[in-house]
Every structure is written in structure tokens, then in C-alpha cells.
Amino acid sequence: MTTLPAALTTVSAALPTALPAATAEGVVAATAASGVFELAWLLVALPLASAAVLLLAGRRTDRWGHWLGVLASAGSFLVGAVLLVTMLGAPAEQRVQDLHLFSWIPAGAFSLDAGLRLDPLSLTFVMLVTFVGTLIHVYSVAYMEHDHDRRRFFAYLNLFVAAMLLLVLADSYLLLFVGWEGVGLASYLLIGFWNHTLPNAVAAKKAFVANRVGDVGMIIAIGLLFATFGATDFETVFAAAGGASEGLLTATGLMLLLAATGKSAQFPLQSWLGDAMAGPTPVSALIHAATMVTAGVYLVVRSGPIYAGAPTALLVVAIIGAFTLLFGAIIGTAKDDIKKALAASTMSQIGYMMLAAGLGPIGYAFAIFHLVTHGFFKAGMFLGAGSVMHGMDDDVDMRRFGALSTAMKATWITFGLGWLAILGVPPFSGFWSKDKIIESAFATNGAEGWQPWVFGTVALLGAGITAFYMSRLFFMTFHGRRRWHDGHGAAPDPDAPVRHPHESPGLMVWPMWILAAGSVALGGALYFGGFEYWLEPVFGHTEHDDPVLPVPVLIALTLLLVAAGAFLAWRQYAAAPVAVVAPRGSVLTRAARRDLYQDDVNEALLMRPGQYLTRSLVYGDRQVVDGAATGLARVVAGSGELVRRVQTGFVRSYATTMVLGVIVLAAVVLAFRI
Amino acid sequence: MNLVNYLVLSGVLFSIGAATVLLRRNAIIVFLGIEMMLNSANLAFVTFARLHGDLTGQVVAFFVMVVAAAEVVIGLAIIVAIYRTRRSASVDDVNLLKS
Numbered sequence: 001m002t003t004l005p006a007a008l009t010t011v012s013a014a015l016p017t018a019l020p021a022a023t024a025e026g027v028v029a030a031t032a033a034s035g036v037f038e039l040a041w042l043l044v045a046l047p048l049a050s051a052a053v054l055l056l057a058g059r060r061t062d063r064w065g066h067w068l069g070v071l072a073s074a075g076s077f078l079v080g081a082v083l084l085v086t087m088l089g090a091p092a093e094q095r096v097q098d099l100h101l102f103s104w105i106p107a108g109a110f111s112l113d114a115g116l117r118l119d120p121l122s123l124t125f126v127m128l129v130t131f132v133g134t135l136i137h138v139y140s141v142a143y144m145e146h147d148h149d150r151r152r153f154f155a156y157l158n159l160f161v162a163a164m165l166l167l168v169l170a171d172s173y174l175l176l177f178v179g180w181e182g183v184g185l186a187s188y189l190l191i192g193f194w195n196h197t198l199p200n201a202v203a204a205k206k207a208f209v210a211n212r213v214g215d216v217g218m219i220i221a222i223g224l225l226f227a228t229f230g231a232t233d234f235e236t237v238f239a240a241a242g243g244a245s246e247g248l249l250t251a252t253g254l255m256l257l258l259a260a261t262g263k264s265a266q267f268p269l270q271s272w273l274g275d276a277m278a279g280p281t282p283v284s285a286l287i288h289a290a291t292m293v294t295a296g297v298y299l300v301v302r303s304g305p306i307y308a309g310a311p312t313a314l315l316v317v318a319i320i321g322a323f324t325l326l327f328g329a330i331i332g333t334a335k336d337d338i339k340k341a342l343a344a345s346t347m348s349q350i351g352y353m354m355l356a357a358g359l360g361p362i363g364y365a366f367a368i369f370h371l372v373t374h375g376f377f378k379a380g381m382f383l384g385a386g387s388v389m390h391g392m393d394d395d396v397d398m399r400r401f402g403a404l405s406t407a408m409k410a411t412w413i414t415f416g417l418g419w420l421a422i423l424g425v426p427p428f429s430g431f432w433s434k435d436k437i438i439e440s441a442f443a444t445n446g447a448e449g450w451q452p453w454v455f456g457t458v459a460l461l462g463a464g465i466t467a468f469y470m471s472r473l474f475f476m477t478f479h480g481r482r483r484w485h486d487g488h489g490a491a492p493d494p495d496a497p498v499r500h501p502h503e504s505p506g507l508m509v510w511p512m513w514i515l516a517a518g519s520v521a522l523g524g525a526l527y528f529g530g531f532e533y534w535l536e537p538v539f540g541h542t543e544h545d546d547p548v549l550p551v552p553v554l555i556a557l558t559l560l561l562v563a564a565g566a567f568l569a570w571r572q573y574a575a576a577p578v579a580v581v582a583p584r585g586s587v588l589t590r591a592a593r594r595d596l597y598q599d600d601v602n603e604a605l606l607m608r609p610g611q612y613l614t615r616s617l618v619y620g621d622r623q624v625v626d627g628a629a630t631g632l633a634r635v636v637a638g639s640g641e642l643v644r645r646v647q648t649g650f651v652r653s654y655a656t657t658m659v660l661g662v663i664v665l666a667a668v669v670l671a672f673r674i
Numbered sequence: 675m676n677l678v679n680y681l682v683l684s685g686v687l688f689s690i691g692a693a694t695v696l697l698r699r700n701a702i703i704v705f706l707g708i709e710m711m712l713n714s715a716n717l718a719f720v721t722f723a724r725l726h727g728d729l730t731g732q733v734v735a736f737f738v739m740v741v742a743a744a745e746v747v748i749g750l751a752i753i754v755a756i757y758r759t760r761r762s763a764s765v766d767d768v769n770l771l772k773s
Contacts, residue, residue, distance in 0.1 A: 651765045655696055
């Protein structure tokens with residue numbers, strides 16, 4: 001076992017290690033939770049209890065079950081809000097608290113406690129999850145109204161909220177892993193919610209399997225931490241991490257990154273997210289846009305003290321983030337399925353967060369900042385997409401949309417606000433968070449040479465492509481000529497389907513309005529409210545290096561690229577007519593439409609060899625192992641058959657055998673004089 | 675008189691007994707063959723006892739007689755029982771255990 005960390009140290013020494021160690025200055029040590037914080041367990045318990053009631057009581061709760069789900073989620077939000085207000089009132093050195101729940105695994109000298117970590121980072125997540133979660137619960141009441149399994153849907157949603165809160169509140173990697181698996185389970189159940197059609201069930205399985213690959217990394221990381229430090233709780237591990245060898249920290253960091261790529265749909269485990277859109281749209285909004293997929297970012301950011309001693313692992317995080325950022329953005333430009341385009345966008349935006357997290361302590365706060373604003377505007381846009389589908393007979397092909405701005409005004413406006421936010425137009429939310437990430441990517445961070453230029457350029461380019469594909473999505477859906485037929489007069493296009501678009505009910509529209517308000521104002525509010533300093537008790541205080549280019553130049557460049565991208569999209573998809581049936585497109589378009597061949601690569605590299613392996617194993621099992629067993633049985637049966645012939649049933653023949661035997665024995669004895 | 679003659683007689687009696695057991699079907703006759711083999715063995719025992727001047731062989735002969743008497747009781751009882759149920763005393767007819 002000593003060779004692995006040693007080898008990694010050699011590797012990391014060979015690579016250009018440039019990112020500096022974290023400054024621990026300003027990090028607050030955890031104190032025991034007291035007062036209102038002792039009620040934090042309610043955050044997890046409320047939705048969990050509701051999920052249990054809905055699942056166990058069955059059809060009896062069909063009539064009011066969904067409202068119980070909403071109540072449980074809202075109750076969690078209220079508890080979280082109380083905790084947040086209390087924490088805001090406390091001085092910085094009391095803002096990190098550990099709530100001991102119970103002794104989880106007491107086994108002699110070895111013991112593990114379950115506890116909750118209450119600090120600015122976890123409470124930020126609690127607020128995001130419960131607030132957006134509650135809105136989406138309300139939205140789902142109307143969205144799933146005609147589904148006879150609505151109660152089960154709410155049970156799963158509550159299960160998800162409970163697991164996600166456990167994930168972000170856990171004070172040890174092991175408890176975090178419980179939540180980690182819980183959200184994976186909820187995600188699986190919800191993607192495959194309509195599992196009576198095969199593709200949905202397959203998509204759920206795909207997400208599950210891809211996440212299991214990441215989980216292997218998580219388990220190895222926990223094992224490494226436990227083997228080294230003898231504990232998995234944050235307090236012990238982070239305190240001891242400074243003294244551990246770089247090789248070990250690098251290995252742990254890379255394994256944690258593997259876990260994060262699985263959960264957050266980052267390269268190379270990104271392929272499941274597009275298929276996950278098979279789930280109901282509120283699920284896509286809550287789990288596959290706003291909260292669960294950001295768990296990977298949370299994991300990396302939370303493990304900051306580990307990455308502080310492993311600059312190579314941190315560099316890999318940044319590279320993965322930058323790569324996925326472009327990867328998702330390119331896919332997004334070609335997708336005609338509105339939900340899959342949004343999914344590609346999610347992948348790309350999480351790439352931004354990963355990139356920021358990979359920049360080290362100066363990027364952590366911005367990663368979380370972007371995560372929060374993204375949670376709002378992307379959830380809002382997903383709900384908008386759900387509203388569009390609701391009005392368009394569950395159609396998702398944007399080539400059959402167009403000119404919906406008149407038919408669905410509220411959806412159009414709320415979606416438009418989200419669109420402006422993700423573009424990063426000032427003063428909308430996305431501007432404040434994304435611009436900060438681009439600035440940090442361009443900052444030297446103590447690194448020399450290529451890093452700021454490469455990461456910065458990728459982040460900048462990503463902003464331009466984001467503007468193009470999001471504008472394409474927006475214009476194709478809400479503007480341009482309509483490519484559906486309302487049943488009156490001449491059809492605009494022979495391929496246009498008959499649709500009767502209408503605005504969605506109030507229960508669906510109101511959550512969209514609230515999220516749209518967040519898309520507009522949250523970024524600025526958090527920016528001027530000092531979000532960065534709010535997180536300082538967790539990450540410590542970091543001095544920011546200057547970017548290699550002046551900040552105003554960067555902002556101007558970003559806005560220029562965004563405008564260019566939006567203009568291109570407008571010219572191509574709003575001013576010019578859009579074909580109802582997708583044209584063949586260029587090589588790049590076709591590649592992007594097929595997710596840049598991610599599935600083909602996975603199938604060729606992993607699935608087929610895997611199938612060959614299992615098939616040859618089955619063959620070997622049948623022929624060799626089973627063959628040996630059945631062969632032995634056949635030999636025994638055959639010899640038994642032979643011996644059976646001797647048993648004639650005649651006493652005299654037996655007697656003859658005996659006499660002959662005695663004679664032979666006597667002859668032998670006499671002959672050899674024994 | 676030469677003791678070897680006794681042994682030869684014993685061998686001849688044993689062979690006759692064995693041949694009776696193997697060749698005859700009637701259970702009673704087979705039984706008689708067995709008795710004859712037992713008694714030929716007794717004769718051999720006694721002869722050897724005389725030859726070696728040791729009484730052990732004679733004691734064994736008594737044992738054989740006792741065991742043979744017990745065996746006759748049980749054997750005849752079985753033969754009678756079989757004859758009652760199957761109306762036959764042929765050993766070839768007793769093959770219930772063969773499949």
C-alpha cells in the first residue's frame with residue numbers, strides 16, 4: 001500500500017503544481033451546537049417522516065398526500081430559516097457548530113457518531129434545497145394532478161429532500177455518504193417514475209449505474225481517510241489533513257473527484273444526465289438542475305482542507321470543470337429537445353462551478369455563489385419548460401414550438417428573466433456569479449504561465465456559447481414563426497402538429513414567478529450582501545490575486561461575447577424561419593446532437609468489452625465449472641449402471657461369487673505364502 | 675492312522691456342501707449343504723487340535739455347533755415363513771429386493 005501514495009507523489013512532482021496551499025486564516029473551529037440549533041435534526045426528520053407516511057399508508061393518503069408533502073418541505077424551510085436568522089445574529093466565531101445526534105456505530109475501541117454540521121455553507125444549501133424544493137413541490141401539485149400516482153411522486157420528492165439535507169448537513173464523510181446514496185436512490189426512483197415505458201426505466205438504470213461508478217471513488221476515499229486518520233468526521237480529518245503526505249491527499253482528492261463527477265454529471269461520467277430528463281419535469285428542475293447534481297461541487301468545496309494539500313488533484317478538478325463546461329455547451333447548441341438542451345446547459349454550468357472549485361480557496365465561494373443563483377434560474381427555466389410542455393401536449397421538440405410568447409405570457413416572461421440571468425446580463429443574478437468565476441479563472445492564483453490563460457479563455461468562450469444555445473432555446477420556443485397549427489385556417493407548415501397552447505394554472509405559474517424574481521435579484525442581493533464573507537468561517541479568508549487582464553476589460557469581453565452569441569441565435573432562430581423537421585446539419589451539429597458520441601464511446605470502451613467478459617465468464621462457468629460437476633455425476637451414474645448388472649437377484653449367483661472369492665483368496669495366500 | 679486323511683475328508687465334505695448350496699434350488703437342501711460345510715469345518719478344527727495337541731480347536735468346534743443350532747432355528751423359521759407366503763421353497767423365487 002505504500003507504493004501508491006509514493007507513486008502519486010512522483011507524478012504530482014512531475015506535473016506543474018502551481019496552486020498554493022489554502023490559507024487557514026479565518027477558518028472557525030466547530031463548537032457544540034446549542035439553543036435553537038439543537039432542533040436542526042427536524043430539517044431531515046420532517047420530510048423523512050412525511051415520505052414514510054406517504055409510502056406506508058398507501059392509497060388512503062391519495063386525497064391529501066401531496067399537501068402533506070408540501071407541508072413537510074415547507075416545515076423544513078421554516079426550520080432552516082429560523083436557523084439562518086439565528087446564525088446571522090451570531091458572531092463569526094460561533095457560526096460553525098456541530099450537533100451530536102447519537103452514537104452511530106459503537107464497537108469497542110472503534111466508535112462513530114452521527115452528527116450534523118451547521119455552518120454558513122451547509123445552511124446555504126439548506127435554504128436552497130428547502131426553498132426551491134418547496135416551490136417545486138407546489139408546482140408539482142398542479143403538474144402531476146392527472147397522474148394517479150401523485151402521492152408516490154410526493155413521497156419520493158420528500159425522500160429526496162430529506163436525503164439531500166442529510167448530505168449537506170452531515171458532519172462526517174460516512175454520514176454524508178448515506179445522504180449521497182439517498183439522493184441517488186430518489187433520483188433513480190424519480191427518473192423512472194413513469195417506468196411503464198421502457199426508455200424511462202432504462203434511463204433510470206443508466207443514471208444509477210453511472211452514479212455507482214462514482215460511488216466506488218467515494219468509498220475508496222472514505223477508506224483512505226479512515227485508514228490514515230482513524231476517523232471520517234470533518235473536524236478530525238481536516239485538522240489532521242495538514243500533516244498527511246501529499247500522495248495520500250492527492251489520491252483521496254482524486255477519488256472524491258470521481259465521486260463528484262458521477263453525481264454532478266461531469267466528464268467522464270456525464271452521460272446519464274441527458275437521459276435523466278425522462279423523469280417528470282419538476283424532478284428535472286429540482287434534482288437534475290438545482291440541487292442534487294450540485295452535490296459534487298459541495299463535496300469538493302467541503303473537502304477544501306484535503307485539496308489544500310493536493311494541488312495536483314485541485315488542478316485536475318479545474319481541468320475536468322473546464323472540459324465539461326465546453327462539452328455541455330457544445331451539446332446544448334444542437335439539441336432540439338427543450339429539456340435535453342437545458343440538461344446540457346446544467347452540465348455546462350456545473351462545469352463552471354467545478355472550474356471555480358478547482359481554482360482553490362479563492363474560487364470556493366464563487367462556486368457556491370454560482371451554484372445558488374444557478375439553482376434559482378435553472379429551476380425556474382425547467383419549470384417554464386414544464387409549463388410549455390403542459391400547454392403543448394407534452395411535446396418537447398422545440399422545432400414544433402415557436403411564437404409561444406403570446407399564448408403563454410407568464411411562462412414567457414419568467415423564462416425570459418431566467419434566460420437573461422443565465423446569459424449573465426447585468427444586473428441579473430448570473431452576471432454577478434458567472435463574472436466572478438471568469439475573473440477568478442483569469443487570476444494568477446499564484447500559478448505561472450498557461451493556467452490563467454487557458455482556464456480564463458475557456459470560461460469566457462463558455463459564456464459566449466451559453467448565450468448562443470440559451471438564446472436559441474428561448475427564441476425557438478417563444479419567438480419566430482409558429483410551427484404548430486391551432487386548427488383554424490391554413491397550416492403554417494405541412495409538418496406542423498395541431499396544438500392548443502394555453503397558460504398553466506396558478507399553482508404552476510406562481511412558483512415560476514418567485515424563481516424568476518430570484519433570477520433577477522438574488523445575485524445582486526447576495527453580492528452586495530457579502531456572500532463571500534458569509535462563507536469565510538468555512539473557507540477562511542483569501543486574498544484575491546489580480547487577473548492577468550484588467551477586470552473592466554474582462555467584463556466588456558464577456559458581455560461582447562454574450563451579445564454576439566445572442567445575436568447569432570436571434571438571426572438564425574428568430575429572424576430566419578426554423579425547419580419543423582431537423583435538417584441534417586454539419587458534422588459538428590450531428591456530433592453534438594448525439595452528445596458528442598459519449599454513449600458510443602461508453603458502449604465501445606466499456607459496455608461491449610463488459611458484455612464479452614460476462615459472456616465468456618458465463619460460458620466458462622457452464623462449460624468448466626458446471627461441466628466438472630455434471631461430468632462427475634455422469635461418471636458415478638455410469639459406473640453404478642455397470643455394477644448394477646452384477647446384482648441379479650439370485651442368491652445362488654451371489655454364493656458363487658463368494659465361493660470364487662474365497663478360492664481366489666486361498667490361492668493367493670497359498671501361492672505367496674503370506 | 676494318518677491325520678491327513680481327516681483333512682482330506684473335511685475338504686471333500688466342504689466341497690460337497692458348497693456344491694449343494696450352489697447347485698440346488700430347494701431352500702431345505704441348500705440349508706443342508708450349509709450344515710455340511712459347517713460340520714466339515716468342525717472336522718478340520720478337531721483334526722488340527724489333535725495335530726497340535728491343543729484343545730482350542732475343539733472348543734471352537736463346540737462354538738460352531740452352538741451357533742449352527744441357533745442358525746438352524748432361525749433359518750428354518752425363515753424358510754417356513756417364506757413357504758407360507760409364496761408357496762415355494764425355491765431360493766430363486768426369493769428376489770423381492772431386486773428392483
